[in-house]
Structures are given as C-alpha cells and as structure tokens.
Amino acid sequence: MLEGIKVIELATYIAAPGAGGILADWGAEVIKVEPLSGCPMRYTMANMGADHLKGSPIFDLDNRGKKGVALNTQTPEGVEAVKRLVKDADVFLTNVRPGGLERAGLDYDSLAKVNPRLIYSSVTGYGLQGPERDRPGFDIAAFYARSGIGWLQTVKGAEPTTLRTGIGDHTTSMATVSGILAAIIERGRTGKGRLVESSLLRTGIYAAGSDTAVQLKYGKLGSTKSRHESVTPINNFFKAKGDEWFVIVPRQGSVDWSAICRVIGQPELETDERFANPKGRRANSAELVDILDAAFITHDLDHWRVKLDAEDMIWAPLMRPGDVARDPQAVAAGAYVHVPNNGEEGTFLAPASPVRFPGADDGPKGPSPELGEHTMEVLASLDYSEAEIEQLKASRTIKA
Structure with a gap:
C-alpha cells in the first residue's frame, strides 16, 4: 500500500x-x-x-x-x-x-x-x-x-x-x-x-484521556481502588478454581447484575436490599466481592466460560503471553x-x-x-x- x-x-x-x-x-x-x-x-x-x-x-x-x-x-x-x-x-x-x-x-x-x-x-x-x-x-x-x-x-x-x-x-x-x-x-x-x-x-x-477528561472537566478524579473497594464491584477480576483469573466488564445499569446472579446460581441476590441497586452495591462492595469470590472459586474457568457466554457477558481470561501466542482467536x-x-x-x-x-x-x-x-x-x-x-x-x- x-x-x-x-x-x-x-x-x-x-x-x-x-x-x-x-x-x-x-x-x-x-x-x-x-x-x-x-x-x-x-x-x-x-x-x-x-x-x-x-x-x-x-x-x-x-x-x-x-x-x-x-x-x-x-x-x-x-x-x-x-x-x-x-x-x-x-x-x-x-x-x-x-x-x-x-x-x-x-x-x-x-x-x-x-x-x-x-x-x-x-x-x-x-x-x-x-x-x-x-x-x-x-x-x-x-x-x-x-x-x-x-x-x-x-x-x-x-x-x-x-x-x-x-x-x-x-x-x-x-x-x-x-x-x-x-x-x-x-x-x-x-x-x-x-x-x-x-x-x-x-x-x-x-x-x-478518559480519566484526564474527567480531571479537566471537574477538577478532581477518584483514585484506583482495590478489588474490595471498587466503585462498581462486579466490574472486577475474579479467580476461578485452579488460580485462573478473569475479568468481568458489566454494561451500565443493572442488566448484567441480574445475569451475574444467574451465572453464580444465586438469583436471590438480585433483590437483596444490600445489592439491589448500584448505590447499594457500591456501599457494600467488600461484602459483595467476598460473595462473588466464594462462588467463582468453586469451579474452573471452563465452567464459568460456558455460564458467562450463555448470558452474553463481556469478560476475558487473564492470559499469560505464552498462552496468548497459542490463542486460536x-x-x-x-x-x-x-x-x-x-x-x-x-x-x-x-x-x-x-x-x-x-x-x-x-x-x-x-x-x-x-x-x-x-x-x-x-x-x-x-x-x-x-x-x-x-x-x-x-x-x-x-x-x-
């Protein structure tokens, strides 16, 4: 060209x-x-x-x-x-x-x-x-x-x-x-x-630029939080059985919150007053991350791959470069x-x-x-x- x-x-x-x-x-x-x-x-x-x-x-x-x-x-x-x-x-x-x-x-x-x-x-x-x-x-x-x-x-x-x-x-x-x-x-x-x-x-x-734009517009910017302090706790890295990490990236709103509850087999969490809306999930972030950690560690990544894909979730495994070199995609x-x-x-x-x-x-x-x-x-x-x-x-x- x-x-x-x-x-x-x-x-x-x-x-x-x-x-x-x-x-x-x-x-x-x-x-x-x-x-x-x-x-x-x-x-x-x-x-x-x-x-x-x-x-x-x-x-x-x-x-x-x-x-x-x-x-x-x-x-x-x-x-x-x-x-x-x-x-x-x-x-x-x-x-x-x-x-x-x-x-x-x-x-x-x-x-x-x-x-x-x-x-x-x-x-x-x-x-x-x-x-x-x-x-x-x-x-x-x-x-x-x-x-x-x-x-x-x-x-x-x-x-x-x-x-x-x-x-x-x-x-x-x-x-x-x-x-x-x-x-x-x-x-x-x-x-x-x-x-x-x-x-x-x-x-x-x-x-x-996304963070810089916020800083320039409002004159302030939130710091990067630990997993348990996340503003959006379901937007996070989680570990599956076998020490395999993966990241979930929820869409805005609560659509994916419902999906995550179904993925981990705990639909009752969807209406739990601690987590029923984004404000509540943020206020109770540490508790929610602990619940999700306990759920995701029970099965390997292949199990969660099927579950997450069935819900059309946005997610990806945390891959080592050696594995990326062999990634068919x-x-x-x-x-x-x-x-x-x-x-x-x-x-x-x-x-x-x-x-x-x-x-x-x-x-x-x-x-x-x-x-x-x-x-x-x-x-x-x-x-x-x-x-x-x-x-x-x-x-x-x-x-x-």
Missing part, C-alpha cells in the same frame, strides 16, 4: 523505529541510519545478561524489512550523507533530541530547504517546545509516570508497579504513523511537506507473522503490525538488517564516487 514511499529513519530505541517498522510492513522503503556502534536495542539480550540468546527480538520487531546504514552523523560528511538521502525522500523520521538536530543542521527548517516536499516526523519524550524539550525520555518516564498513567494504574496505598518494555513506545509509534499518513494525504493536495510532531508525554496523556485475528531470518533459512514468529488490510501484502518484507548491511548499496544509489567513499572512511563517517 505504501510502495513508492521512501522513509529515512535517523533513530534508535523503540518509539520512532516502531513507526518506521509499521511503515515498512505496509510497503514503504525505510532506510535506517544508525550510529557506527549500532542501535542499543540490538544488544538487548546481552545487556540483560542473556548472552546465550541469539539476536534481539525487540530490535527485530521494529526494524524488519528496513535497509541498514551505519553513519557517524557527528561528522560534516555524515550530515551531508543524510541530506543527500533526504533530497528525494518522502519522510524523515527521527527521535534525536531537538537541540542535537539543530546543532547538526538536521532540524526541520534545514531539511525543508533541501526538500520542500519532505514530511519531517519528530518523536520526542516531551515535545519540541518548552524548557524540557531536550530532556531524554523513555516510555516508563515520559509516557507512564509523567502523563498520569502510572498513578492511575497504582491502587491507592500500594506501591507503583513498572511498565513492561515498549508499551508506551509502541503506542507512540502508532500515533506517529497516523500523523505521517495524514501529512502524506495533505501533501497530495498542497504539494508541500510539513513538520509532524509526536511525543511520549502527549501520547500518554491522550491514552489516559489471536491467530485468526492475524496477530502474528513469520519473519525471515537474516543470513539463514527459515522464519521466526513475531507480533504483526497493529492493523490488518485483508487482501493486501501488509506483513514483513524481510528481516531486520545487520549493522551497516546496506551502507555501500545506499551510498552507491546516491552517486557517491569511490574517492568520496574513501573520504568517508578516512573521516570515520563509515566503517572501513
């Missing part, structure tokens, strides 16, 4: 490369420019002490199907090479901090002079304006802690819990792709490129793809990009590149002479 779109990606870690990875899956030509030492995500397993594990699935997810170029952009020659790449590109995608880009002459104003049709996509921790625009920001800091999500996810009185790798980054990746595609549509009308700005902080605030939804190995035969299973286009080639176009794998090929396409390439080696802009 994006065949003919050329993207130059000057980025490391996850949020910006994740956006480039989605664009590559969808057919764009993405040229990834890395420092000579490589993106740190290449070495994730080793940095976690898992040297015995080959490769880095975290790097592969966000960089499959790209061409890899290794350049030292701290040299004038490296900056010039990026500008040559940008000259006929559609998109420049970067998460380098704004101040560094300005000093190098790779900021939006500089590259727009090189290519007025260029869509310049900036991904930062905290945005391009303000006193903290150059503050480094990973997703657990800028997306999770600073946006309010971390507070919202913490039960009142409990210690905060961490955010797993890349969740905020990949949410920002999806937001960034939407901005890039909107700018491509606009350019089709105007013929001009534009600056597209996304940040972990802004994306996090939007991701928590996840497979049917196209959630996994086979990615070719780099340098050897065969494929490995990886998460798919977040949107499916039935009938289109919307999957991986190849493996992630080795560090600098396509440097010489790309330089040749930019009409670098042998003498110029030798100069790049001499200036330590590329590896000899």
Whole structure:
C-alpha cells in the first residue's frame, strides 16, 4: 500500500523505529541510519545478561524489512550523507533530541530547504517546545509516570508497579504513523511537506484521556481502588478454581447484575436490599466481592466460560503471553507473522503490525538488517564516487 514511499529513519530505541517498522510492513522503503556502534536495542539480550540468546527480538520487531546504514552523523560528511538521502525522500523520521538536530543542521527548517516536499516526523519524550524539550525520555518516564498513567494504574496505598518494555513506545509509534499518513494525504493536495510532531508525554496523556477528561472537566478524579473497594464491584477480576483469573466488564445499569446472579446460581441476590441497586452495591462492595469470590472459586474457568457466554457477558481470561501466542482467536485475528531470518533459512514468529488490510501484502518484507548491511548499496544509489567513499572512511563517517 505504501510502495513508492521512501522513509529515512535517523533513530534508535523503540518509539520512532516502531513507526518506521509499521511503515515498512505496509510497503514503504525505510532506510535506517544508525550510529557506527549500532542501535542499543540490538544488544538487548546481552545487556540483560542473556548472552546465550541469539539476536534481539525487540530490535527485530521494529526494524524488519528496513535497509541498514551505519553513519557517524557527528561528522560534516555524515550530515551531508543524510541530506543527500533526504533530497528525494518522502519522510524523515527521527527521535534525536531537538537541540542535537539543530546543532547538526538536521532540524526541520534545514531539511525543508533541501526538500520542500519532505514530511519531517519528530518523536520526542516531551515535545519540541518548552524548557524540557531536550530532556531524554523513555516510555516508563515520559509516557507512564509523567502523563498520569502510572498513578492511575497504582491502587491507592500500594506501591507503583513498572511498565513492561515498549508499551508506551509502541503506542507512540502508532500515533506517529497516523500523523505521517495524514501529512502524506495533505501533501497530495498542497504539494508541500510539513513538520509532524509526536511525543511520549502527549501520547500518554491522550491514552489516559478518559480519566484526564474527567480531571479537566471537574477538577478532581477518584483514585484506583482495590478489588474490595471498587466503585462498581462486579466490574472486577475474579479467580476461578485452579488460580485462573478473569475479568468481568458489566454494561451500565443493572442488566448484567441480574445475569451475574444467574451465572453464580444465586438469583436471590438480585433483590437483596444490600445489592439491589448500584448505590447499594457500591456501599457494600467488600461484602459483595467476598460473595462473588466464594462462588467463582468453586469451579474452573471452563465452567464459568460456558455460564458467562450463555448470558452474553463481556469478560476475558487473564492470559499469560505464552498462552496468548497459542490463542486460536489471536491467530485468526492475524496477530502474528513469520519473519525471515537474516543470513539463514527459515522464519521466526513475531507480533504483526497493529492493523490488518485483508487482501493486501501488509506483513514483513524481510528481516531486520545487520549493522551497516546496506551502507555501500545506499551510498552507491546516491552517486557517491569511490574517492568520496574513501573520504568517508578516512573521516570515520563509515566503517572501513
């Protein structure tokens, strides 16, 4: 679908490369420019002490199907090479901090002079304006802690819990792709490129938008309660026999309260004065959760699956990632793809990009590149002479 779109990606870690990875899956030509030492995500397993594990699935997810170029952009020659790449590109995608880009002459104003049709996509921790625009920001800091999500996810009185790798980054990746595609549509009308700005902080605030909207409208917001203190106690996690947890999400009103009473075989609870209406259920939340816990622990999840489905309840099991990988529904939804190995035969299973286009080639176009794998090929396409390439080696802009 994006065949003919050329993207130059000057980025490391996850949020910006994740956006480039989605664009590559969808057919764009993405040229990834890395420092000579490589993106740190290449070495994730080793940095976690898992040297015995080959490769880095975290790097592969966000960089499959790209061409890899290794350049030292701290040299004038490296900056010039990026500008040559940008000259006929559609998109420049970067998460380098704004101040560094300005000093190098790779900021939006500089590259727009090189290519007025260029869509310049900036991904930062905290945005391009303000006193903290150059503050480094990973997703657990800028997306999770600073946006309010971390507070919202913490039960009142409990210690905060961490955010797993890349969740905020990949949410920002999806937001960034939407901005890039909107700018491509606009350019089709105007013929001009534009600056597209996304940040972990802004994306996090939007991701928590339902709660944030309440805070902004009323100036206050309830804290996250424990299971026994829930405002809507039937909107909760429950444990079945065998330590299998599941969540029930009731519709508004009391329709699903009646259904839950039937599910657990206690229809008399429906008219119990303690629980007969939402206000009563909230006031007697702890007592009601205890009753439901005692009921649900008596049978395994398969039993409750039949009962809950018969009532058309909204619910889901709390699944381990290993089980999700084998979930027939996840497979049917196209959630996994086979990615070719780099340098050897065969494929490995990886998460798919977040949107499916039935009938289109919307999957991986190849493996992630080795560090600098396509440097010489790309330089040749930019009409670098042998003498110029030798100069790049001499200036330590590329590896000899």
